[in-house]
Amino acid sequence: MCGFVGLLGHNSESEEAGAVLRRMMASIGHRGPDGEGEFREISPRIHLGHRRLAIIDPEHGRQPMSTEDGELTIVFNGAIYNYLELRRELLRMGHPIHSYSDTEVLLYAYRQWGEHCVDRFLGMFSFAIWDRRNRRLFCARDRIGIKPFYYAFDGRTLAFGSEIKAILASGVVKAEADRPGLQDYLTFQFCLGDKTLFKNILKLEPGHCMTVQFDGDRLSLHTRQYWDLRYEIDEGHDERWFVDHLAGLIEDATRMHLRSDVPLGAHLSGGLDSSTVVCLAAGLLQGERIKTFTGAFPEGPQFDETGYAKEVSSFAGTDYKEIYIQGSELPDVLPKLMYYMDEPLAGPGVIPQYYVSKLASEHVKVVLGGQGGDELFIGYTRYLVAYLEKCLAGAIYQTADQHRYAVSLESIVPNLPLLQTYRPMLQGFWSKGLFDAPDKRYFSLIDRSEGMNHLFSNDLFSSGYSPFESFQQIFNRDGLHSLINRMTYFDLKGSLPALLHVEDRTSMAASIESRVPLLDHRIVEFMATIPPNIKFAGGRMKHLFKEAVRNTVPKKIFDRQDKMGFPTPLAQWTKGVAREFVRDILLSDRVRQRGIYNVNAIERAIDSEREFGRVVWGLLCLELWHRIFIDGDMKVNA
Incomplete structure (x- = not known):
C-alpha cells in the first residue's frame, strides 16, 4: 500500500520538473512513510515518484522498480494476493525475479503477458509501467476500484497520481469546481463515471486501463475497459x-x-x-x-x-x-x-x-x-422497498408471472417486518411516482438532491448535464435480467x-x-x-x-435484526457541541459571497436537520472542500 505520482512531457528543464515531482510526492507523504524514490528520463521527458508503506518483502520492494535490463519501470499501489503463485509461474518461464515482492511479480507479469496481465491479478491495484523501448506508459486500476488513480491531460503534459492533491501540486491544472461533478455530488454524494469535483481532473475508472504513447514530443492517450460484470445466469445448480x-x-x-x-x-x-x-x-x-x-x-x-x-x-x-x-x-x-x-x-x-x-x-x-x-x-433496505413496490404492481396488474425471475407478493410478506422503522422512507417514496418505470423508482430512492436543491442557486444546475441520464446508462445496461441485478449493479459502479x-x-x-x-x-x-x-429469495436480504x-x-x-451500519450522531453534534462550528462555516461571509448558496434556506436547514439526515453534512463538506482546495486554504494541519 503506497502512493505514486508521475509527469510525462512536462515542458521544463529536468531540474525544475524534478522539483515539481518532489512537491507532488510531498503532498501524499502520509501514504508512504517508509521510504520514497524517483525515476527520471530526459528524452522523452518522464518523471515517476513513489512513497512506500512497506507490507510485502519490506527489504526488497522499493519503488520505482525496474527490470534487470532497465526496459520497464513501475510505480504501484496495492497488493497482488496471488503473487506467490504468479512468481512460481514466471520463474518457470525464465524471468529473473529475485525478490518476494508483489511489485516485481507485477512488473514481470507485464513483460510476459503485456496488457493482459491485469486478467491474472487477484488483488487491489493501481499502477503505471513505463515501457522504454516502445515509449509507452501503461496504467491500470483494479476491477472493483479499491485503489485510486487520477490524471490530468492537456494534450502535451500528463500528470497522474494516487490522490488529486498531487495533481494540483504539479501545476498542470488549477483547482476549479466542475459543474457536472457538483450536480452528481448533490444528487448521489459521489460522482459517476470518470468525473471528479475538479474540472479537468479525471479518475481512471475501475476495471479500466490507460495507454499513453509518445510520438516524438507529442502524447496520445487512450483508455479502455478491460473488465465488467457478466450476468451469465447459472441454471444448473440449486x-x-x-x-x-x-x-x-x-x-x-x-x-x-x-x-x-x-x-x-x-x-x-x-x-x-x-x-x-x-x-x-x-x-x-x-x-x-x-x-x-x-x-x-x-x-x-x-x-x-x-x-x-x-x-x-x-x-x-x-x-x-x-x-x-x-x-x-x-x-x-x-x-x-x-x-x-x-x-x-x-x-x-x-x-x-x-x-x-x-x-x-x-x-x-x-x-x-x-x-x-x-x-x-443484497443488504440495503432500499432493495426490499423497491421490490415491495414491484410485487404490489405485479399483484394488482396480474403481471408477476410475466417476469422470469419475479419475486411474488406472497413470498415477500414474511420479510416485511424489517421495514417497521422505515416509515419516513416509505412515505416519501410512495408520495409520488408510484409504479413508474424501475429506473425512475430506484433513482428516487438514492436521489439526495430533493432535500438539497433549494439550498443552492439555480445557476448551479444550468450546465445542461443530467445526473439521471448518467444513472440510466448504468442501471439500464443490457443483460442484467432482473431488478435486483440492476440495483446492485448500479451500486457496484456508483456508491x-x-x-x-x-x-x-x-x-x-x-x-x-x-x-x-x-x-x-x-x-x-x-x-x-x-x-x-x-x-434474493422472497426479498430476504443477504x-x-x-x-x-x-x-x-x-x-x-x-440472528441480528437491528442493522446499524456505523451511524454517526451528526444531527446531535450540529445542534449541540459543534453548533457554533457549523453555523460559523455555513452562515459565514465566504458562503454568502460564493454565489452558489441560498443562505437563508441553509439556516432553516441547520435548525431542522433530522436524525441521520445528510443535508447539513453535504453542505458542510462541500464548503470545507471549497475553502481547502478552490480557495487555496490547503495548509491544513493534517
Missing part, C-alpha cells in the same frame, strides 16, 4: 450448491488477504460482514491472536455496537481494542478529513472510520474489513467506489493498509451468476451470504 460454493470462496479470499510480512489486524463493527471476516481470519491464523478495532459514540445505544463486537471478539479469541469518538472534536477533525479525502464523498461514516484507522495504526500496519457486503450480498474512496483515504491518512476480502473479484463474479430468485456463514459467526450476530 441453492445448496450456491451456498457451499460461496462459503468456499469467502474462506479462500480471506486466506489470500492474510498474506503479509508485517503485523495484521481487522476492523470489527459487530455487523455480519466484519464479524465474518474476523471469525474466518482468526480461525485461519492458527496460533496467532488477531487484533480487532472497534469504534462507537457515547451519545446512546443507537450509536454503539460495542456489545456485539465484544461478543465476536470473545467468540473468535481476538485482542479487542475500542475507541469512543467525541463530537467536540469535529471542528478540528473535519477539515483534516476533507483535505485527506480530496473531494467529499459518501456520508459521515468517514469520521468513525478515520478514528478507528488511527487506533489500528498504533498496533498494526494492515487491517481487514467487511466493506462491500451490502452491495454484493461502492465512493465507499472504497473513504476506505482508502481514512486508512492512508493513518498510514495503514486496508484490505477488503469480501470484494475479491471471484466472489463478485460468482454472485452475478446466481439466479435472482435464489439470491440470504445466501447468511447461509454461507451460518456456522462461522456467533448465533447472536447471525
